[in-house]
Amino acid sequence: MELSGWRQSRAFLLCFRVGVALLASVPLFVLIGRIASGNLGPDPGQEVTQALGIAAFQLLIATLCITPMQRWTRWAGWIRVRRMLGLFAFFYACLHVLSFLQFILGWQDLWATFTKRPYIVAGSVAFLVLVPLALTSTKGMMRRLASDWKRLHRLIYVSVVAAWIHFIWQARSDVGEMVVYGVLIGGLLWLRARWNGWGVLVPFVRNPRVVKRRSI
Ligand code: HEM
Structure with a gap:
């Protein structure tokens, strides 16, 4: 459905995009504020790593919320912020990994750490699959890859899913929070399956229902 009325105006779309960008930057500003005021508790490196990890995870989930929001509100403006949210998630994930390497690992025993600790293996999967998505997020790549995109x-x-496994695997307490995230992720994936068939959840598989309907 076409955008209508005030929601269609360029000014509103611009405000919406700027608002979403500001919201997505909040975790970074809060973290910078905490670093500047020395309010990071007894283990600052761990605090920074955790804050960046949770920001990446939440923004990944927010990116997945965009298509349902667009369908429910019948407003195409949502789609205009999807790539930005995905790139913010990737940005925080990069900082999270760098923070882990710098403050927790000290760049030592990389191979053993990345292959022997299962929750780090899950985190690495979550991170590595984001790399091709970020690299192909431009309009040019979208055009070039067409339906493969x-x-x-x-x-x-x-x-x-890998990020959720990573999160739950290293949790020491408050499993309730992980369950809430799990239900949310499960619901978002179920919606895709309901709209486009279960095949849509498998990367690279051709799905005729998905080619007709435009959603990821
Ligand atoms: C190479 C990839 C990754 C590594 C090595 C890594 C490492 C870590 C480590 C060491 C922690 C525990 C910090 C602590 O409490 O001591 C952690 C927590 C976490 N990570 Fe990652 N991570 C990776 C990728 C990711 C990605 C891609 C995401 C999300 C998209 C993510 C989300 C989280 C979350 C949500 C937490 C829990 C934060 C909390 O306890 O509040 N991680 N990660």
């Missing part, structure tokens, strides 16, 4: 970008489902 959509199939490739279904890797986001793998990333969010």
Whole structure:
């Protein structure tokens, strides 16, 4: 459905995009504020790593919320912020990994750490599948890859599930929070399956129902 009335105006879309960008930057500003005021508790490196990890995870989930929001509100403006949210998630994921390497690992025993700790293996999967998505997020790549682009970008489902496994695996307490995230992710994936068939959840697989309907 076409945009209508005030929601269609360029000014509103611009405000919406700027608002979403500001919201997505909040975790970074809060973290910078905490670093500046020395309010990071007894283990600052761990605090920074955790804050960046949770920001990446939440923004990944927010990216997955865009298509349902667009369908429910019948407002195409949502789609205009999807790529930005995905790139913010990737940005925080990069900082999270760098923070882990710098503050927790000290760049030592990389191979053993990345292959022997299962929750780090899950985190690495979540991160690595985001890399091709970020690299192919430009309009040019979208055009060049055509229908393959959509199939490739279904890797986001793998990333969010791997990130959830990574999160729950290293949790020491408050499993309730992970359950809430799990239900949310499950619901978002179920919606895709309901709209486009279960095949849509598998990256790279051709799905005729998905080619007809435009959603990832
Ligand atoms: C190479 C990839 C990754 C590595 C090595 C890694 C490493 C870590 C480590 C060491 C922690 C625990 C920090 C602590 O409490 O001591 C952690 C927590 C976490 N990571 Fe990752 N991570 C990776 C990728 C990701 C990605 C891609 C995401 C999300 C998209 C993510 C989301 C999280 C979340 C949500 C937490 C829990 C934060 C909390 O306890 O509040 N991680 N990660």
